[in-house]
Amino acid sequence: MKRGHKKKHNFGVKKLRNTERTFLNFKKTSPVTNPDKGSHYLKKSPSPTGIKSPPGADPYVRQGGSPNNLGEEVTLSPTEEYLQRKAIITSPQKLNKKETEINENNDGNYSENEDGANLGKLFFTVKYSFEKNALIVTVNKCTNLPAKDTANNTSDPYVKLQLLPEKQHKVKTRVLRRTLNPVYDEDFTFYGVNFNQLPILTLHFVVLSFDRYSRDDVVGEVMLEMESLDLKDSEVNPLSLIREISPRSMKLKDQGRGELLVSLCHQPAAGRVTVVVLKARNLPKMDITGMSDPYVKIYLLHKDQRISKKKTHVKKRTLNPVFNESFVFDLPRADNGLADIQLEFALLDWDRVTKNEVIGRLTLGGPKCEGTPLHHWKEIQASPRRQIAEWHKLKE
Numbered sequence: 001m002k003r004g005h006k007k008k009h010n011f012g013v014k015k016l017r018n019t020e021r022t023f024l025n026f027k028k029t030s031p032v033t034n035p036d037k038g039s040h041y042l043k044k045s046p047s048p049t050g051i052k053s054p055p056g057a058d059p060y061v062r063q064g065g066s067p068n069n070l071g072e073e074v075t076l077s078p079t080e081e082y083l084q085r086k087a088i089i090t091s092p093q094k095l096n097k098k099e100t101e102i103n104e105n106n107d108g109n110y111s112e113n114e115d116g117a118n119l120g121k122l123f124f125t126v127k128y129s130f131e132k133n134a135l136i137v138t139v140n141k142c143t144n145l146p147a148k149d150t151a152n153n154t155s156d157p158y159v160k161l162q163l164l165p166e167k168q169h170k171v172k173t174r175v176l177r178r179t180l181n182p183v184y185d186e187d188f189t190f191y192g193v194n195f196n197q198l199p200i201l202t203l204h205f206v207v208l209s210f211d212r213y214s215r216d217d218v219v220g221e222v223m224l225e226m227e228s229l230d231l232k233d234s235e236v237n238p239l240s241l242i243r244e245i246s247p248r249s250m251k252l253k254d255q256g257r258g259e260l261l262v263s264l265c266h267q268p269a270a271g272r273v274t275v276v277v278l279k280a281r282n283l284p285k286m287d288i289t290g291m292s293d294p295y296v297k298i299y300l301l302h303k304d305q306r307i308s309k310k311k312t313h314v315k316k317r318t319l320n321p322v323f324n325e326s327f328v329f330d331l332p333r334a335d336n337g338l339a340d341i342q343l344e345f346a347l348l349d350w351d352r353v354t355k356n357e358v359i360g361r362l363t364l365g366g367p368k369c370e371g372t373p374l375h376h377w378k379e380i381q382a383s384p385r386r387q388i389a390e391w392h393k394l395k396e
Contacts, residue, residue: 119220119245120144120180122159122205126224127238128195128231135190137161137203138238139173141183142245148209148217154178156210157219163190164202170352175210199227207245218355220245248357257360257396258283258319260296260347263389264364264380266338271331273300275343277312278389279322283359286349291317293350294359300329301342301366307332314350338381342366347394360394 125138139159148155157179160172169190176182193201203226207219222243229239263276277296286292293316300308308329315321334340342365348356363369364377376390 118144119146119247120207122207122222122243122245123240124205124243125238125240126203126229126231127234128193128198129235130195131235132189133192133194135163135193135198135201136238137188137190139184139186139188139205140240141181141185142207143181145180145182145207145209145219145245147180148211148219152178155180155217155219157182158208158210159184160206160208161188162204163193164204165200195231198229198231201226205243206248215355218248221248222246257394258347259391259393260345260360260362261389261391262345262362262364263387264343264376265387266380266384268337268384271333273329273331273338273341273343274326274387275310275329276326276387276389277323277345279320279324280347280394281320283319283321283347285319286351286357286359292319292359293317294321294347295350296323297346297348298327299344299346300331301344302332303340304342304366306344338365338377342369360396362392362394 121143123140123142125140127136128134129136139161142157142159145155145157147153156175156177158173158175160170162170171188173184173186176184203222203224205222205224207221209217209219211217222245224241224243231239258280259282260280261278263278265274267274275298277298280294280296283292283294293314295312295314297309297311299306310327310329312323312325315323329343331338331341342363345362345364347359347361349359350356362373364373369377372390372392376388376392379388379390
C-alpha cells in the first residue's frame with residue numbers, strides 16, 4: 001500500500017437487503033434534496049408499538065441493537081430513509097412555509113372512523129413525462145370534508161398516495177390545520193415507471209385527519225385505475241380529475257366475509273383451553289390486486305373483560321389462508337367451568353400503509369352466542385379433553 005493512502009470506510013451507511021423484488025422493477029432514483037427541509041414537524045407521542053411490521057414478523061432491529069428491545073422506534077439516517085422511500089417528492093414553493101407536516105415515523109397510526117356517504121371530493125392532476133420516464137401526480141385540493149374534530153367542527157387533513165399493486169412508492173402531502181377545504185397543490189414524481197406499465201397500475205389515495213395524541217382518522221379513499229386514462233399527450237395537457245371520496249369499508253358490502261375453521265379443547269383439570277386456528281376460506285378481496293393479507297387475533301374474555309390476547313402470522317396474498325397455529329389460554333380459577341368465558345376471533349387484513357382492516361368476527365360463548373357458534377361451544381363443554389373443530393361464518 002502506498003504511503004499516505006488511507007483506506008476509505010463507509011461508516012454510518014447501512015446496507016439494506018432487498019428482501020422482496022417487485023415484479024415491476026422500478027429503477028432507483030438519484031438522490032435529491034427535500035425542498036421542505038427545515039420546516040418543523042407535527043410530532044406524536046412515541047408509539048407503544050413502534051414501526052409497523054406484520055404480526056409474527058420480527059421488527060426492524062439496528063446493527064448492534066439487542067433483539068430484546070423489539071418494538072422500539074427506529075430513527076433512520078438520511079441514507080436509509082432515501083433507500084426506503086423510492087418515490088421522489090418534488091413540491092412547489094408553498095412547502096417552504098413553516099406549515100405543519102407529519103412525522104415520517106408515524107406510518108400505520110390510523111383509526112377507522114369514517115362518516116356516511118358525504119365524505120367530500122378529491123381534486124388532482126395526472127401527467128406522464130416520457131423525458132423523465134416518470135408519472136407525475138399533483139394533489140390539488142379536497143372539498144367538503146367531514147369534521148373529525150367534532151368539538152371545533154374542523155379537521156387537520158392530509159392525503160397519502162401510493163402506486164398499486166407493488167405498494168413501494170408511498171408519499172404524502174403536508175397537514176393543513178383546521179380546515180374542511182384544504183388546498184395542497186403538491187407534485188409527486190414517481191420515477192422509473194415505464195409508459196407500458198401504466199395499464200396494470202392503480203393510484204390509491206387515502207384522505208386522513210391528523211391527530212397529535214391518538215391514531216389519525218381515516219376519512220376515506222379514492223382508487224384510480226390507470227388503464228382507463230389516456231396519458232399520451234398529458235405532458236402538454238395534464239388530466240385534471242375530480243373523484244368522490246368513498247369509505248374504505250365499501251368493499252365489504254358487496255362481498256361475504258368468508259368462513260373460519262377453528263378447533264377447541266377444554267381441559268378442566270389443567271384449567272386451560274387450547275385453540276387451533278386451522279384455516280379460512282372465501283375471504284373478500286381487500287386489495288386492488290384481488291387478494292388479502294389475512295391474520296387472526298384471538299381474545300379470551302372473563303366476565304366480559306379481555307384478559308389475554310394471541311395472534312397468528314400473516315398469510316400474504318391469499319383468500320383461502322391455511323394457518324394451522326395452536327394457542328393455549330390459561331383460565332381464571334372458577335367452579336363454573338366455561339360459564340363466564342368467551343373467545344373472540346377477529347380476522348384482519350394486514351396493510352403496510354393504513355390501519356389493518358377487520359374482515360370479520362366470531363364470538364364463542366357469552367349471552368349473545370347463538371346458532372353454529374353456540375352449538376360448537378356446548379359441544380366443547382360436553383366433551384372435555386376432546387379437540388372439536390367446526391366452520392363458522394364471519395360476521396360484521
